[in-house]
Amino acid sequence: MKDSVSRPAAHSRDRALGTGPSVKSYQVTGRLWIEKSGETYLSWGRVVLLERIREHGSISSAARSMGMGYRHAWDLVEEMNRLAPRPLVERAAGGSHGGGTRLTPTGEEAIEGFWKLVADFRRFLARQRPQV
Amino acid sequence: MKDSVSRPAAHSRDRALGTGPSVKSYQVTGRLWIEKSGETYLSWGRVVLLERIREHGSISSAARSMGMGYRHAWDLVEEMNRLAPRPLVERAAGGSHGGGTRLTPTGEEAIEGFWKLVADFRRFLARQRPQV
DNA sequence: GTGCGTTATATTAACTTGGGAATAACGAAC
DNA sequence: GTTCGTTATTCCCAAGTTAATATAACGCAC
Numbered sequence: 001m002k003d004s005v006s007r008p009a010a011h012s013r014d015r016a017l018g019t020g021p022s023v024k025s026y027q028v029t030g031r032l033w034i035e036k037s038g039e040t041y042l043s044w045g046r047v048v049l050l051e052r053i054r055e056h057g058s059i060s061s062a063a064r065s066m067g068m069g070y071r072h073a074w075d076l077v078e079e080m081n082r083l084a085p086r087p088l089v090e091r092a093a094g095g096s097h098g099g100g101t102r103l104t105p106t107g108e109e110a111i112e113g114f115w116k117l118v119a120d121f122r123r124f125l126a127r128q129r130p131q132v
Numbered sequence: 133m134k135d136s137v138s139r140p141a142a143h144s145r146d147r148a149l150g151t152g153p154s155v156k157s158y159q160v161t162g163r164l165w166i167e168k169s170g171e172t173y174l175s176w177g178r179v180v181l182l183e184r185i186r187e188h189g190s191i192s193s194a195a196r197s198m199g200m201g202y203r204h205a206w207d208l209v210e211e212m213n214r215l216a217p218r219p220l221v222e223r224a225a226g227g228s229h230g231g232g233t234r235l236t237p238t239g240e241e242a243i244e245g246f247w248k249l250v251a252d253f254r255r256f257l258a259r260q261r262p263q264v
Numbered sequence: 265g266t267g268c269g270t271t272a273t274a275t276t277a278a279c280t281t282g283g284g285a286a287t288a289a290c291g292a293a294c
Numbered sequence: 295g296t297t298c299g300t301t302a303t304t305c306c307c308a309a310g311t312t313a314a315t316a317t318a319a320c321g322c323a324c
Contacts, residue, residue, distance in 0.1 A: 025168055028249065032162040041158065058270065069313050074272070091271065094321030098269025117160065117260060124256045128249060190300060201283045206302075223301065226290030230299025270320080277314070282307105289302070294295105 017122055028128040032121045034114070041083040046076050047114045050107055053077070053089060058100045077101070084110065149254055160260040164253045166246070173215040178208050179246045182239055185209070185221060190232045209233070216242065 016029050033043035040046075052062035063073035081087045088107035092099040103111075148161050165175035172178075184194035195205035213219045220239035224231040235243075 026173065027167045028164065029167050030162055030164040030253070032160065035159045035161050036157055060270065070271090071273085071314085072312065078272095092321085093271035093319070094268095095270075096268085096322045096324095098322095099271055099320070100269090101271080120260070121162070121256075124253075128252070192300065202301090203284080203303090204282055207282095210302095224291085225301035226292070226298095227300075228292045228294095228298080231290070231292095231301055232299090233301080265324105267324085268322095272319070273317080275314100275316080277312105279310105279312075281310080283309095284307080285305085287302100287304080290300080292298095294297080 017118065017125060028125055030121070030125060032117060034117075036083045039079070039083060041080065042110060042114050044118070046080055047111055049073060049076055050080075050088060050103065050111050053101050054103045054107075054111075057102060058098075059091070062101075080110075149250065149257060160257055162253070162257060164249060166249075168215045171211070171215060173212065174242060174246050176250070178212055179243055181205060181208055182212075182220060182235065182243050185233050186235045186239075186243075189234060190230075191223070194233075 016031050031044070034041045048066065049062060049068070052065050053059060056062045056065060059073050059077055060070050063070045077089060077091075081089060084106060086106045087104055088110055089101050089103055091101045148163050163176070166173045180198065181194060181200070184197050185191060188194045188197055191205050191209055192202050195202045209221060209223075213221060216238060218238045219236055220242055221233050221235055223233045
């Protein structure tokens with residue numbers, strides 16, 4: 001079974017979660033993220049970036065694959081690693097292929113945990129009836 | 133009993149809802165709003181603006197009271213009225229005091245309904261345990 | 265040591281959002 | 295008709311965010 005319902009496609013640009021393709025004209029929508037000390041730690045786009053890094057093996061390739069500038073992607077990775085209890089990715093500059101970036105087990109857990117949170121949020125939104 | 137918990141102070145600039153003053157270092161946070169046809173209909177700031185209009189009797193005074201430009205406030209009111217099933221506010225230009233803006237019953241219901249939604253959302257967030 | 269593609273870093277440009285200023289229109293009170 | 299403060303509308307600017315560009319550092323393969 002595809003998990004495209006509980007876990008939206010990684011290539012989606014939508015970071016706002018609604019109740020899906022509804023016929024209702026009014027729709028309760030929202031965003032969810034995790035902060036640490038007031039700073040954003042994990043969000044939709046950040047987790048998608050982590051998945052792309054896992055898939056492509058480098059920050060630059062991951063950024064290209066989702067139309068994001070390398071600088072922006074690097075900043076996000078830097079901040080996530082800084083806020084995480086342990087690094088989510090390990091980076092290497094130089095080497096035979098120039099280097100690369102790969103997920104740590106902590107990074108894998110962060111992805112999984114965030115999508116679980118998102119799934120709960122989607123269920124919550126689906127229960128809401130927009131009061132017009 | 134004050135309602136500052138279930139209904140945050142109207143002057144708050146925070147539109148993001150967390151689980152309150154928690155000692156946990158990681159905090160699940162989020163925003164909630166209502167869309168119609170992909171356009172934002174009601175959000176935290178918009179509903180606060182409606183409350184200020186009810187309190188002050190005009191868009192300009194309401195905007196001043198919350199450090200918002202009249203232009204921006206007018207745009208928000210215009211869009212809310214356009215997306216609402218029936219107008220949320222009635223506006224009058226001219227008159228003894230220059231005119232003014234007041235809430236309609238629909239506007240009152242919109243405020244009440246949105247804060248109920250927010251209260252549910254706060255309860256949902258409070259149930260979440262940030263998975264680090 | 266040279267080549268390669270990456271990470272790392274700084275600088276600049278473009279875009280978005282909201283604020284400020286200015287002006288006209290409004291309409292009841294006087 | 296004058297006054298008043300509001301609504302309504304246009305234009306421009308400031309600030310913050312994101313994208314684009316450029317350059318240096320890195321380290322393994324060869």
